[in-house]
Amino acid sequence: MSSEVSAAFAPGRVNLIGEHTDYNLGLALPFAIAEGVTVRARVLDPGPAGEARVSAHAADLGERDEFLLSEVPAGEGWRAFVRGTVAELARAGFPLVGSSLEIAGNLQQGAGLSSSAALEVALALALIDLGSPAVGELDRMDIARLCSRVENDWVGAQTGLLDQIASLYGAADTALCVDFRALEVTPVPLHLGGWRLVLLHSGERHANASSGYNERRAECARACELLGVDSLREADRAAVERLPDPERLRAQHILGENERVREAVRALESEDLPRLGELLNASHASLRDLFQISTPAVEVAVQSLLRAGASGARLMGGGFGGSVLGLFAPEFTAPPAAREVRPSAGAHLLRD
Numbered sequence: 384m385s386s387e388v389s390a391a392f393a394p395g396r397v398n399l400i401g402e403h404t405d406y407n408l409g410l411a412l413p414f415a416i417a418e419g420v421t422v423r424a425r426v427l428d429p430g431p432a433g434e435a436r437v438s439a440h441a442a443d444l445g446e447r448d449e450f451l452l453s454e455v456p457a458g459e460g461w462r463a464f465v466r467g468t469v470a471e472l473a474r475a476g477f478p479l480v481g482s483s484l485e486i487a488g489n490l491q492q493g494a495g496l497s498s499s500a501a502l503e504v505a506l507a508l509a510l511i512d513l514g515s516p517a518v519g520e521l522d523r524m525d526i527a528r529l530c531s532r533v534e535n536d537w538v539g540a541q542t543g544l545l546d547q548i549a550s551l552y553g554a555a556d557t558a559l560c561v562d563f564r565a566l567e568v569t570p571v572p573l574h575l576g577g578w579r580l581v582l583l584h585s586g587e588r589h590a591n592a593s594s595g596y597n598e599r600r601a602e603c604a605r606a607c608e609l610l611g612v613d614s615l616r617e618a619d620r621a622a623v624e625r626l627p628d629p630e631r632l633r634a635q636h637i638l639g640e641n642e643r644v645r646e647a648v649r650a651l652e653s654e655d656l657p658r659l660g661e662l663l664n665a666s667h668a669s670l671r672d673l674f675q676i677s678t679p680a681v682e683v684a685v686q687s688l689l690r691a692g693a694s695g696a697r698l699m700g701g702g703f704g705g706s707v708l709g710l711f712a713p714e715f716t717a718p719p720a721a722r723e724v725r726p727s728a729g730a731h732l733l734r735d
């Protein structure tokens with residue numbers, strides 16, 4: 384039995400530290416933020432030919448899409464996410480019904496805050512609930528994997544599981560230590576006291592599918608091949624030093640970044656925020672010099688946070704644009720263009 388309406392909210396994410404580690408089966412420390420995407424779904428009567436269809440309205444863009452549930456075509460832009468999520472849910476055996484989808488969000492797109500993962504997750508939760516509200520507790524890791532297939536196979540971004548896990552597992556005042564090899568999520572209380580985490584947009588739009596993201600992923604895969612390991616998580620430091628460039632630089636970043644995530648967890652456990660700031664700076668230097676995914680606009684944004692007194696600042700997410708993250712001690716004021724972010728609730732159904 385399906386209900387007539389359903390609605391779900393899924394948040395975007397900030398990644399405190401642990402960048403490009405997800406598809407290298409390493410560690411990261413993201414949290415869900417308050418902003419995200421809301422999908423309202425209602426059962427749609429079959430079309431004139433009696434076939435179940437999906438009709439979607441992207442309210443923020445003023446655009447529409449419509450397709451048959453039995454024959455989901457490939458698409459571009461936001462349509463690729465909607466079509467891909469519907470198709471992957473059907474393929475995974477979730478009972479879907481013809482539906483009308485209203486999509487709205489308050490998450491800046493292209494800001495590196497995972498508006499795409501928020502869209503996939505909100506769509507998945509609303510569509511599953513509309514088709515079979517009695518489905519009960521979903522396995523969030525299965526949903527994360529399903530949404531990531533949408534990115535990989537429908538959108539063409541070879542991203543990992545970071546964004547979807549952060550959106551699905553987020554909780555107020557909590558960062559999530561994610562181990563991508565064990566696929567384990569450990570909540571880490573994020574007590575900021577009077578300190579603030581802020582985001583500053585570099586002004587450069589970020590898109591995984593069209594940036595150098597897939598190239599970095601391929602370079603990491605090549606480093607694994609040369610080292611004879613399944614993932615850079617297992618790479619031996621001495622062997623990494625003998626790799627040619629750029630594979631050596633990419634692998635050095637991953638090894639160092641996994642260690643910084645461990646140290647960041649220790650810093651949060653001991654409420655040592657100055658140490659967290661140092662780790663953010665070290666992560667940025669590694670992303671800029673070893674992983675080479677910074678841009679002049681990102682550097683300007685990082686410098687402006689540091690000049691304003693940030694204890695640490697770094698590029699965040701896939702790189703090549705988007706927002707930078709800064710950590711400020713209570714006595715400093717972030718630049719006016721920066722806005723504060725707080726760890727907030729993860730994806731959930733809206734019952735109103």
Ligand code: GLA
Pocket residue numbers: 398401402403404405406497542543544545546591700701702
């Ligand atoms: C993007 C991807 C994630 C992750 C980050 C980098 O946000 O979607 O899977 O790889 O970049 O850490």
